[in-house]
Amino acid sequence: xxxxxxxxxxxxxxxxxxxxxxxxxxxxxxxxxxxxxxxxxxxxxxxxxxxxxxxxxxxxxxxxxxxxxxxxxxxxxxxxxxxxxxxxxxxxxxx
Amino acid sequence: xxxxxxxxxxxxxxxxxxxxxxxxxxxxxxxxxxxxxxxxxxxxxxxxxxxxxxxxxxxxxxxxxxxxxxxxxxxxxxxxxxxxxxxxxxxxxxxxxxxxxxxxxxxxxxxxxxxxxxxxxxxxxxxxxxxxxxxxxxxxxxxxxxxxxxxxxxxxxxxxxxxxxxxxxxxxxxxxxxxxxxxxxxxxxxxxxxxxxxxxxxxxxxxxxxxxxxxxxxxxxxxxxxxxxxxxxxxxxxxxxxxxxxxxxxxxxxxxxxxxxxxxxxxxxxxxxxxxxxxxxxxxxxxxxxxxxxxxxxxxxxxxxxxxxxxxxxxxxxxxxxxxxxxxxxxxxxxxxxxxxxxxxxxxxxxxxxxxxxxxxxxxxxxxxxxxxxxxxxxxxxxxxxxxxxxxxxxxxxxxxxxxxxxxxxxxxxxxxxxxxxxxxxxxxxxxxx
Numbered sequence: 001x002x003x004x005x006x007x008x009x010x011x012x013x014x015x016x017x018x019x020x021x022x023x024x025x026x027x028x029x030x031x032x033x034x035x036x037x038x039x040x041x042x043x044x045x046x047x048x049x050x051x052x053x054x055x056x057x058x059x060x061x062x063x064x065x066x067x068x069x070x071x072x073x074x075x076x077x078x079x080x081x082x083x084x085x086x087x088x089x090x091x092x093x094x095x
Numbered sequence: 096x097x098x099x100x101x102x103x104x105x106x107x108x109x110x111x112x113x114x115x116x117x118x119x120x121x122x123x124x125x126x127x128x129x130x131x132x133x134x135x136x137x138x139x140x141x142x143x144x145x146x147x148x149x150x151x152x153x154x155x156x157x158x159x160x161x162x163x164x165x166x167x168x169x170x171x172x173x174x175x176x177x178x179x180x181x182x183x184x185x186x187x188x189x190x191x192x193x194x195x196x197x198x199x200x201x202x203x204x205x206x207x208x209x210x211x212x213x214x215x216x217x218x219x220x221x222x223x224x225x226x227x228x229x230x231x232x233x234x235x236x237x238x239x240x241x242x243x244x245x246x247x248x249x250x251x252x253x254x255x256x257x258x259x260x261x262x263x264x265x266x267x268x269x270x271x272x273x274x275x276x277x278x279x280x281x282x283x284x285x286x287x288x289x290x291x292x293x294x295x296x297x298x299x300x301x302x303x304x305x306x307x308x309x310x311x312x313x314x315x316x317x318x319x320x321x322x323x324x325x326x327x328x329x330x331x332x333x334x335x336x337x338x339x340x341x342x343x344x345x346x347x348x349x350x351x352x353x354x355x356x357x358x359x360x361x362x363x364x365x366x367x368x369x370x371x372x373x374x375x376x377x378x379x380x381x382x383x384x385x386x387x388x389x390x391x392x393x394x395x396x397x398x399x400x401x402x403x404x405x406x407x408x409x410x411x412x413x414x415x416x417x418x419x420x421x422x423x424x425x426x427x428x429x430x431x432x433x434x435x436x437x438x439x440x441x442x443x444x445x446x447x448x449x450x451x452x453x454x455x456x457x458x459x460x461x462x463x464x465x466x467x468x469x470x471x472x473x474x475x476x477x478x479x480x481x482x483x484x485x486x487x488x489x490x491x492x493x494x495x496x497x498x499x500x501x502x503x504x505x506x507x508x509x510x511x512x513x514x515x516x517x518x519x520x521x522x523x524x525x526x527x528x529x
Binding site (some may be wrong): 022024026027032033034035060061062063065066089090091092 | 294295298299301302331332333334335338343346347350351373479
């Protein structure tokens with residue numbers, strides 16, 4: 001459990017990095033690998049819907065096929081919002 | 096024309112993938128001297144069945160004789176040179192030239208010359224079709240245009256040591272697809288000769304495979320990589336060991352393989368495996384334990400004996416490159432192979448075939464599947480993984496024509512098989528024949 005204080009307009013991945021955490025990614029935050037995908041647990045109404053670019057990447061996400069009822073978003077594209085709660089394995093303090 | 100081997104770990108010139116001169120050198124020094132896969136035995140089950148094998152301007156055909164032997168001949172009439180076989184089919188008892196009707200028996204002996212008395216007398220032996228070296232291994236029929244080449248088995252070196260346990264001779268075709276890809280043939284061979292591209296090109300595989308743990312074994316002539324078959328998330332995902340969800344792993348592995356790489360697991364097995372992808376794991380069993388048990392139990396139920404195969408061979412298998420142009424993964428029960436050839440005199444495209452084979456129980460008939468041809472690969476659904484690879488090729492070839500970046504840089508471990516392939520190629524192109 002980790003609480004991130006995101007700046008306005010900042011993505012979840014960028015906020016995590018700024019606060020000293022590494023977020024899993026292969027493409028480095030370019031919406032290409034899908035490795036940064038997170039599950040939205042609560043607060044989903046406060047966030048903007050995915051762009052066409054993000055939706056395209058989400059469409060082949062293995063997690064979505066496995067859990068069709070869950071909401072997945074890319075941490076490199078999702079802009080944080082008050083009350084947003086997400087689940088992600090592998091987020092670690094840098095060093 | 097620079098050879099690559101002289102560069103050691105240095106960068107690799109791009110021209111070998113783009114120049115017409117390099118392609119011509121390959122046609123002159125490589126293809127006439129190397130064993131290459133022409134077809135499978137199940138494609139020519141009866142006397143007179145034939146398959147043509149063409150590489151550049153050279154063409155041979157493989158056929159089965161009346162006694163059941165397999166032979167290959169240069170595909171040219173002794174009269175005016177007409178090609179005697181085209182594609183695949185069956186000779187009606189004899190080989191017959193469509194132009195003036197000269198005929199040969201299936202052993203290549205001349206049997207008929209129309210108005211023979213009007214030709215100068217010539218020993219019958221001189222009218223024989225010209226033999227091409229032809230030998231089989233594991234149900235694959237190889238040809239070699241070099242009459243002085245070593246035997247196929249000698250040339251295969253360590254390959255049977257890796258391939259034999261999977262019993263390729265008991266496998267037969269389940270798909271045979273041909274297309275043209277927009278890249279040099281070596282760009283395509285290289286793309287399948289390493290797992291370094293998995294993380295970026297096939298990131299969904301990271302959910303169930305430790306891509307960085309693949310072992311690379313560049314052999315003397317051929318190459319092999321493999322291992323890392325036990326399902327675990329790639330360390331690139333950063334998932335701590337105690338947070339790995341074995342149930343999820345099982346589904347990721349089975350569904351990715353069955354749905355996104357059709358043919359990697361043979362069709363007889365794929366459906367049964369797919370049905371248990373989301374079955375609750377029995378207490379104490381990991382995804383790897385369960386997957387292994389299902390594969391082994393399923394094989395036994397289909398009459399296949401895998402008792403001699405170790406767990407790695409059932410879980411992950413071996414990716415083999417049979418130098419120069421036949422490459423792909425073999426696992427217990429199935430082979431997923433690519434045959435890649437240059438496309439005429441165009442260094443920027445190649446003829447690509449996907450051959451998938453599945454093991455049959457002893458005594459089960461070996462049949463040939465339908466052959467599919469797609470001049471444009473986008474006309475067909477190949478499965479996500481293969482299409483992800485195909486998507487890269489046009490950009491790779493286009494970028495290689497641009498020399499601004501200097502030479503290519505290869506990963507010393509994960510691209511060591513790519514390096515070996517080019518070193519061996521250079522032996523053919525630049526060393527004097529021994």
